[in-house]
Structures are given as structure tokens and as C-alpha cells.
Amino acid sequence: DQQVKQNSPSLSVQEGRISILNCDYTNSMFDYFLWYKKYPAEGPTFLISISSIKDKNEDGRFTVFLNKSAKHLSLHIVPSQPGDSAVYFCAAIKAGTYKYIFGTGTRLKVLA
Amino acid sequence: NAGVMQNPRHLVRRRGQEARLRCSPVKGHSHVYWYRQLPEEGLKFMVYLQKENIIDESGMPKERFSAEFPKEGPSILRIQQVVRGDSAAYFCASSPGSSNSPLHFGNGTRLTVT
Numbered sequence: 001d002q003q004v005k006q007n008s009p010s011l012s013v014q015e016g017r018i019s020i021l022n023c024d025y026t027n028s029m030f031d032y033f034l035w036y037k038k039y040p041a042e043g044p045t046f047l048i049s050i051s052s053i054k055d056k057n058e059d060g061r062f063t064v065f066l067n068k069s070a071k072h073l074s075l076h077i078v079p080s081q082p083g084d085s086a087v088y089f090c091a092a093i094k095a096g097t098y099k100y101i102f103g104t105g106t107r108l109k110v111l112a
Numbered sequence: 113n114a115g116v117m118q119n120p121r122h123l124v125r126r127r128g129q130e131a132r133l134r135c136s137p138v139k140g141h142s143h144v145y146w147y148r149q150l151p152e153e154g155l156k157f158m159v160y161l162q163k164e165n166i167i168d169e170s171g172m173p174k175e176r177f178s179a180e181f182p183k184e185g186p187s188i189l190r191i192q193q194v195v196r197g198d199s200a201a202y203f204c205a206s207s208p209g210s211s212n213s214p215l216h217f218g219n220g221t222r223l224t225v226t
Contacts (some may be wrong), residue, residue, distance in 0.1 A: 006154075032212045043116070043203055043217035044155070055125060089155060096209055098143070099168065104154035 004092050014111050019077040021060035021106050023090035026071065030092040032102075033034045035064060035075045038105070046087075048075070054086045080110045117186075118204050120165035124224045131191040131198070131223045137206030144187045145205040146172075146179060161187060162209070167206065168216060169196045 005024045013019045023033075031052035035042035050057040050064045050073065057064050063076045077084055087105045117136040125131050125141035137144050146158040157171040169179065176194075181187040191198055201222050205215035 034214055036217075041219070041222075043118075043205075043219045046214040049212070049214060087120070091215075098160050098209075100156070100159060100215055101144070102147070102155040 002104075004029075004090060004101045004103040006088075006090060006106050008106050009104070009109040010109070012109045012111060013080045015082055016079045019075075019080045019108055021075040021077075021088050021108065023073045023075075023088075023103055024071060025073075025092050027094070027101075028068075028071065029094045032065070032093050032110065033066060033073050034091045034093075034100070036089045036091065036102075037060075037084075048103055051053060056096050076109075080108075082110050082112050084108060085110045088095070101110065114202055114226050115165075116206050116216050118202075118218035118221050121219065122224070124226060125194050127195055131194050131225075132164060133189040133191075133204075133223070135187040135189070135204030135206075135218060136191075137187070137204075141206035141216070142192050142205045143147050143159050143209040146187075146189050146206065149201045149203065149220075151200075158189075160220045161223055174225050175201050191223075194223070196225050198223045199223055218225055 034049040035047040037047050038044040048062050049078045050066050087107050089105045090103045091100045093100045139194045144161045147155040159169040159179045160167045176192045178190045201220045203220045205217045
């Protein structure tokens, strides 16, 4: 039972354009969401998070949007850079618990 | 400012041998997680530990796998009598345990069973 889903295994974007990575979840009890970036042969690195009391959080080129009614979140990267090429994982957790549930990842390739 | 340290980075074992993976969390973090990533798959939760206690091992196979986080020293993930299907990247993560705090991951141990 995959509670956090990333339905696009890969995405290619031209440098300078916007990258949009999507994530859907099924458990309405989740109330904290995170995005991680992972380069080959390295561990995931925390990128940005959002609490369910917000619908948007921005940090530099990275913005996460949360649509609770649709149980959907997205990560926008603007402008995309070749160094952003990596696998991106979304994760979710219910407050007061400890089990972070990860999606299967989306491989982003930013073309120079 | 050391992050999560995992060793070894690469481990090769023959079928039937034991694999021992180590993880030192971020200094001050008392919560440790182990995740497994199979080729072309996402991160699967295995076990969550606090100092000297296993809190949730629901993601860990019942046989051959064990984990510990002693009062002193690193957390250890132990796999006995390894089989080819155990070949994967094993990631350790730590957190301070406060609500809504992100996990900090190590660079993983890539286990290859020949």
C-alpha cells in the first residue's frame, strides 16, 4: 500500500525553465511534507518542507505547494539549473508519529 | 559539524555470510532510522530506534535482520546469512526527535551479495 506516490519516474527540462515535480498521498492524517534531493552515490539531502497549515512555502528557487483537498503537493524549481539534475523524493508524516513515508522518486534531468 | 556517518560505504559479501552496517547519527540526535533502497525503487522504512530501544521494526524482515542503537557507539544493522536479494543501498538517518523536523541522511552503505 503506497501511501505516497510519485507517478512520474522521470522528467526532462531545459535549463532556465520551470521544473514541476508532483506527489500524491492517500493518508489524510499526514500533516507535514518534505522534499529531498538525491545525487548518485550520496544520501538524500533535505530540500524544503511544508506544514499542512500552509499551502505554499518558498526558499529561493524552490517552492512547495500543498493542496490538501486533492491530497497533492508539488515542488517548483525556477529557474532550473543543470546542477538540479538528481532524483527527488517527497515524504510525508503525521504529527506526533515518527514514520516518514517516502515516494518512489522522480529523476529530474536539466538540459543545458 | 559532522553529519550522519555510515560505514562502510561499500560492502561485498558472499551468500551465507554476515553483513554489519554502522551508523553514527548527527551529534545530539537520539533517534535513528534505517531505510533500504532497492535498484530503481524508493526508500523503504526498515526500523526506528532510540537509544537502547527499538521503537518500530515493522519494515524489517523478521528473520536474519536485526538492529541496535546502544547507549554508547553507533547504531548497527546486522544481516545474517545474506542472500542475493539483500543487495541494496542501506541508508541511515537521524533526527533530534522534535516534531516536524527533517531527517538527516548518511551517504549509505551499498551492499552487494555475490
